[in-house]
Amino acid sequence: MTSHRQIRFAAHFPGVNQQTVWSDPASGSQIAFESFRRFAEVAERGLMDYVFLAEGLRLREQNGRLHELDVAGRPNTVGILSALAAVTEHIGLIGTLSATFNEPADLARQLQTLNVLSNGRAGWNIVTTSNEFTGANFRRGYYLPPEQRYPRAQAVVDAARGIWRAKPGDPATEVATGHEFFEIRTTGTIPAEPGFEPVLVQAGMSEVGRDFAATNADVIFSHYADLEQARAFREDVSRRLLERGRRPEDLKVMPATAFAIGDTPEEAQERSLEIRRAQVSPQTAISYIEQVWGRDLSDHDPDGPLPSFDPADDHVAAGWVNTYQDRHARAAAWRELSEREHLSIRDIAIREYGGPNFVGTPEQIADEMIRAVDGGAADGFTLIGHLVPDGLLEFVERVVPILQERGAYRTEYPERASLRELMGTRAAPFDVDRVRSRPEARV
Numbered sequence: 555m556t557s558h559r560q561i562r563f564a565a566h567f568p569g570v571n572q573q574t575v576w577s578d579p580a581s582g583s584q585i586a587f588e589s590f591r592r593f594a595e596v597a598e599r600g601l602m603d604y605v606f607l608a609e610g611l612r613l614r615e616q617n618g619r620l621h622e623l624d625v626a627g628r629p630n631t632v633g634i635l636s637a638l639a640a641v642t643e644h645i646g647l648i649g650t651l652s653a654t655f656n657e658p659a660d661l662a663r664q665l666q667t668l669n670v671l672s673n674g675r676a677g678w679n680i681v682t683t684s685n686e687f688t689g690a691n692f693r694r695g696y697y698l699p700p701e702q703r704y705p706r707a708q709a710v711v712d713a714a715r716g717i718w719r720a721k722p723g724d725p726a727t728e729v730a731t732g733h734e735f736f737e738i739r740t741t742g743t744i745p746a747e748p749g750f751e752p753v754l755v756q757a758g759m760s761e762v763g764r765d766f767a768a769t770n771a772d773v774i775f776s777h778y779a780d781l782e783q784a785r786a787f788r789e790d791v792s793r794r795l796l797e798r799g800r801r802p803e804d805l806k807v808m809p810a811t812a813f814a815i816g817d818t819p820e821e822a823q824e825r826s827l828e829i830r831r832a833q834v835s836p837q838t839a840i841s842y843i844e845q846v847w848g849r850d851l852s853d854h855d856p857d858g859p860l861p862s863f864d865p866a867d868d869h870v871a872a873g874w875v876n877t878y879q880d881r882h883a884r885a886a887a888w889r890e891l892s893e894r895e896h897l898s899i900r901d902i903a904i905r906e907y908g909g910p911n912f913v914g915t916p917e918q919i920a921d922e923m924i925r926a927v928d929g930g931a932a933d934g935f936t937l938i939g940h941l942v943p944d945g946l947l948e949f950v951e952r953v954v955p956i957l958q959e960r961g962a963y964r965t966e967y968p969e970r971a972s973l974r975e976l977m978g979t980r981a982a983p984f985d986v987d988r989v990r991s992r993p994e995a996r997v
Contacts, residue, residue, distance in 0.1 A: 558962040559927045562934025562977065564648070564773075564808055565597035565946055566606045572842075572907055573812065575832040575940045582942050585629060587637060593943040594638045597645055600950035601964050603977055604646025604677060605638065606755075606775075606936060607631050632664045639672035646973035648677035648755055654703060658713035659740045665752045666718055666744045674972025677753035678714075679775065680766075682707050704762050706735045711754070711770050716989035717742055718751040730991030739991065751981065753973050759787075768794035771805055772979040775936055778809035778911050784931035804980045811935040813919060814910040815948055822913045829940050830909040839903035846881050846888075856900040860885070860892050920956040927962070 567590065568574040575581060582589045597605050609631045631649035638647055647668065651661055661678075669676035682703035713731055720727040720742030730739040756767035757775040767774040768791060778784055792802035814829055816822030834842070836856035844851050848866035865881040888902050897905070912919045926932055939945015957963035968976065 556961070558924055558960065559933075561923055561927050561957060561963050562806060562808060563600065563602040563963075564604050564606050564646075564934070564936040565593065565600070565602050566810065566936050566938045567593050567608070568938055568940070568942065568945070572833050572838055573938050573940060574942055574945075575829065577832065577835070578941055580941055580944065582944075584942055587634075589943040590634050590638060591641055593946075594642050594645060596944060596947050596950055598642050600946065600954050601967060602645060602937075603934070604648045604675075604753075604973060605635075606648045606679065607634060607650060609650040609652060609681070632668060635676070636668055636671065639668065639675065642675075644675075644967040644971075644976075646675045646677055646753065646976065647672055648679055648753065648973075650679040650681055650757075652682070653680050653707035653710040654682050656710070657736065657738075658710045659717060659738055661710065662714035662717040663743060665714070666746060669750065669752050670744055670746060673970075674750060674974065677755055677772075677973055679755040679757060680707055680711060680770070681757055702735075704766050707766065708770070709733060709735050712984075712989050713738060715751065715984050716986055718746065719986055721745070728991045729989050731989045750972070753977065753979065754982075764791055764794055767791065767805065768798055768800070770982050772974065772977065772981070773806045773808055776807055776809040776932075778811055778926075778932065778935070781926060781929060781931050784809065784926065785929060788930055788932065798983070800982060801980070803978070804982070806933040806977060806979065808934045808936045809932055810938055811912060812910040812938050812940065813912040813949060813953075815914070815916060815919065815952060817915065819914055819918065822915060822918075826910045826913045830904050830907070833940065834900060834904045834907055836900060839900040842903045842906070843899055846884050848881065854899060857898045860889055860899055860902065916952040916956055919953050920960065920962075923953075923957070924960065924962045 574584070582592075594605050608628070631651065635647040635649050649665075649668075651665075665676055665678050709731070713729060713736075716729040716731075717740060720729055720740075722742045722745055724741070728739065728741045731737070753772045754770055755773040755775055756763065756771035758764065758767060759777055764774075774791060776784075776787060788807050791805060791807060795802050795805055812829075814822050814826035816825050839856045840851050840854060843854075843860070846865055847861055849861075851861060854861060865885050891897060891905075892902060895901075912922055914922070923935065927934065937946055937949060939947075939949070954963060958965050974981070
């Protein structure tokens with residue numbers, strides 16, 4: 555048997571983006587616990603590393619109106635994961651929590667509670683938040699400018715890691731830090747074994763995002779394009795890890811990946827197109843273009859041409875701040891593409907949203923994934939189905955067995971392992987003295 559690198563999988567519960575096709579009769583609730591339980595059950599049946607939830611701190615808004623095309627409402631992320639800890643045994647539990655708006659002591663306590671209760675299966679997907687409507691929920695309001703988002707995220711991560719290593723009741727391990735983002739003095743409240751801290755995930759493709767991941771993360775949740783681009787990304791991240799004294803294998807690259815399975819290649823292609831058009835309804839297409847134009851475009855025909863006028867100059871595009879760094883350039887590029895290929899607003903939106911990355915028969919998809927991982931393009935994939943809660947069931951039933959037969963995927967979980975042990979990662983180096991208070995500084 556040919557020897558292959560072992561593929562890793564995570565399962566992303568969709569719902570706060572365009573991925574989910576809520577109009578499908580097979581789609582379930584994004585709020586009922588049964589949906590989350592069923593989703594985790596399918597992922598654990600597929601022997602995946604972890605389930606992965608997005609976060610919504612506020613209902614999405616656009617042009618001053620609730621944006622209900624994707625989803626309106628999602629229970630608290632840590633609350634969901636805590637409930638899932640009781641009905642799962644092996645699979646990791648990773649939640650997206652904003653480093654822009656969450657406060658470090660409270661965030662650290664929530665994550666360490668989940669980690670202890672789940673026997674080391676917790677993780678944190680660290681994101682920075684850019685939209686203005688979420689900022690309106692908080693005392694300081696609005697949002698952070700781009701140049702401050704990652705510095706604040708680093709400060710929050712440093713504080714959280716210091717708190718995770720603090721011993722309850724021990725003044726010598728007190729955490730105290732103060733700067734422009736926040737000022738705290740706190741101690742640990744939850745006893746834990748040394749090194750027993752949540753796995754860290756970073757979702758970022760920018761230069762600063764890659765540096766942040768190489769400095770802090772165990773997993774990077776990236777975009778998967780073609781094989782060569784993905785391999786170049788993996789090589790770039792590996793270089794940054796080595797510069798920081800880390801091993802390339804300590805950071806798993808697990809790009810977001812969708813799929814469309816068919817009994818024949820032709821059937822799979824047809825299904826892929828059906829999924830893409832269902833994901834991008836006419837209303838969703840208009841709302842997507844509005845984020846670039848920063849104007850109300852509800853009077854435009856989704857099957858017609860792009861607006862003839864330029865985007866608004868305001869830095870806030872329909873409630874989304876800096877979604878695109880240069881919206882005028884993006885609009886010009888879309889116009890050129892639309893004219894060249896005779897594409898409508900909806901055609902552009904469908905193309906920009908992107909469709910399934912892996913399209914084919916179960917055997918074809920298994921072969922492509924093996925080739926990508928063996929070729930160093932990724933360590934695995936974060937799978938996103940287009941239905942809740944059973945969007946991954948077909949993959950688990952039809953693709954996973956082929957990967958197992960070819961020796962590219964595990965056939966069982968280790969008897970008992972933390973998420974970090976399951977994934978084979980070592981936590982990034984951390985100088986706890988950066989956040990530890992000195993005796994003379996304590997009040």
